[in-house]
Amino acid sequence: MNDNFRFMCSACKAVYPKGTYGCKKKDGILQAIYWTEKVDSIGRIKKDNNPGIWKYEKMLPGVDNKVSYYEGNTPLIPSRFYAHEMGIDLYFKDETRNPTGSFKDRAATVMLSMEKTSGNKAIVTASSGNAAGAIALYSMLAKIRCFIFMFKPTREKLVHAMSFGPTIFNVASEHEGEVLDLTKEAAGEFGWSILTTTADANPFTIEGYKTVAYELYEQMQLPDSIVVPVGSGTLLVGIWKGLRELKKLGLIDRVPRFIGVQARGNNPIVQAYRQGAEEVKPIKSSGTIAGGLSLENPGLTGKETLKAIRQTRGTMIDVSDDEIMKAVFQLPRKEGIYAEPSGAVGVAALAELLRDEIFSKREKVVCVITGSGFKDITSISQGKGKLIEIKPRLTEVKKHLKTTG
Numbered sequence: 001m002n003d004n005f006r007f008m009c010s011a012c013k014a015v016y017p018k019g020t021y022g023c024k025k026k027d028g029i030l031q032a033i034y035w036t037e038k039v040d041s042i043g044r045i046k047k048d049n050n051p052g053i054w055k056y057e058k059m060l061p062g063v064d065n066k067v068s069y070y071e072g073n074t075p076l077i078p079s080r081f082y083a084h085e086m087g088i089d090l091y092f093k094d095e096t097r098n099p100t101g102s103f104k105d106r107a108a109t110v111m112l113s114m115e116k117t118s119g120n121k122a123i124v125t126a127s128s129g130n131a132a133g134a135i136a137l138y139s140m141l142a143k144i145r146c147f148i149f150m151f152k153p154t155r156e157k158l159v160h161a162m163s164f165g166p167t168i169f170n171v172a173s174e175h176e177g178e179v180l181d182l183t184k185e186a187a188g189e190f191g192w193s194i195l196t197t198t199a200d201a202n203p204f205t206i207e208g209y210k211t212v213a214y215e216l217y218e219q220m221q222l223p224d225s226i227v228v229p230v231g232s233g234t235l236l237v238g239i240w241k242g243l244r245e246l247k248k249l250g251l252i253d254r255v256p257r258f259i260g261v262q263a264r265g266n267n268p269i270v271q272a273y274r275q276g277a278e279e280v281k282p283i284k285s286s287g288t289i290a291g292g293l294s295l296e297n298p299g300l301t302g303k304e305t306l307k308a309i310r311q312t313r314g315t316m317i318d319v320s321d322d323e324i325m326k327a328v329f330q331l332p333r334k335e336g337i338y339a340e341p342s343g344a345v346g347v348a349a350l351a352e353l354l355r356d357e358i359f360s361k362r363e364k365v366v367c368v369i370t371g372s373g374f375k376d377i378t379s380i381s382q383g384k385g386k387l388i389e390i391k392p393r394l395t396e397v398k399k400h401l402k403t404t405g
């Protein structure tokens, strides 16, 4: 195994060896620090023949086994409709194209490669659905036993995760915190590694997510703003880390600003941002259609998210379920992207960001679409297309075309 990094606490800067999951003082998250020197092109840190995000191997933790399923390398799609309507230079980073339909595969490939390399035999995760599918697939590839505690998953997410053969406990609870506590208790009792996809639970998550920044650099150099859906904020913090690494490598000279978006029914980080607080207090969720963002206590990752927002002079905003569903329905018809509600909150926020003059004219904006609509069909099923039930006869088709046009 190549020991190419050490962990450092994002707050007190204490240094920890591999195998540590959190800072003893509990004041910040752990981040992998690599021995980097300046490079003249990104080619210097790449191995193009490696699968998936492992093409950036030199900036990822050293592993003996790369458990990859060709994750990442997602397209950056220029907007056809919103860009024109809003007068901004808008792109979508389409994370629905990952193997299990969400950005979580980027975290799963790093976490399971580490587990495989360490020789661990069983892992556990807590999830509302997307992490479950990702961790289940990569555990299957790694031949590691996988236990999942699920919190209010959609039927599609549950069935999809089950297909990879893990053991799933669907937990009857109204609060994700209870499910996370149960996961920790079970991990302690049975000796399972915790692979929950927040930076608080496992620092390798952000190592996977930061590759979004590396890909963006290759696809467009740098945008002005990056709009990211936020639950715990781990994805946002991961992309921020990737950009700071690119700066340290000498490839970029500025870090774009971050705009974090939460659902109004579950917005602890937005509340802390508005209060000018440095830490995020847990809330009681009033519920949202965006199930993937329903985390009542973002913990230290929430604190780190606030830091990313403030240091990049960005902002945190929230959107209502109505605004989210409008974006979910519009995205396929206007842009050809089928996203789940949690994945579409960034798009739902665009109109308000424009109204509040957060964006300037022709601003270069990347909006990250985090999860696929195929895994949340029930909430999307009131879509606006016409559905007509017919018998297999052309006369029926003609009759309906006459009446509906």
Ligand SMILES: Cc1ncc(COP(=O)(O)O)c(C=O)c1O
Pocket: 102, 128, 130, 131, 197, 198, 229, 230, 231, 232, 233, 234, 235, 236, 292, 293, 340, 342, 343, 370, 371, 372
């Ligand atoms: C589709 C989707 N988007 C965004 C998020 C939020 O991610 P994070 O907790 O890293 O902020 C999740 C988390 O499960 C998700 O499933």
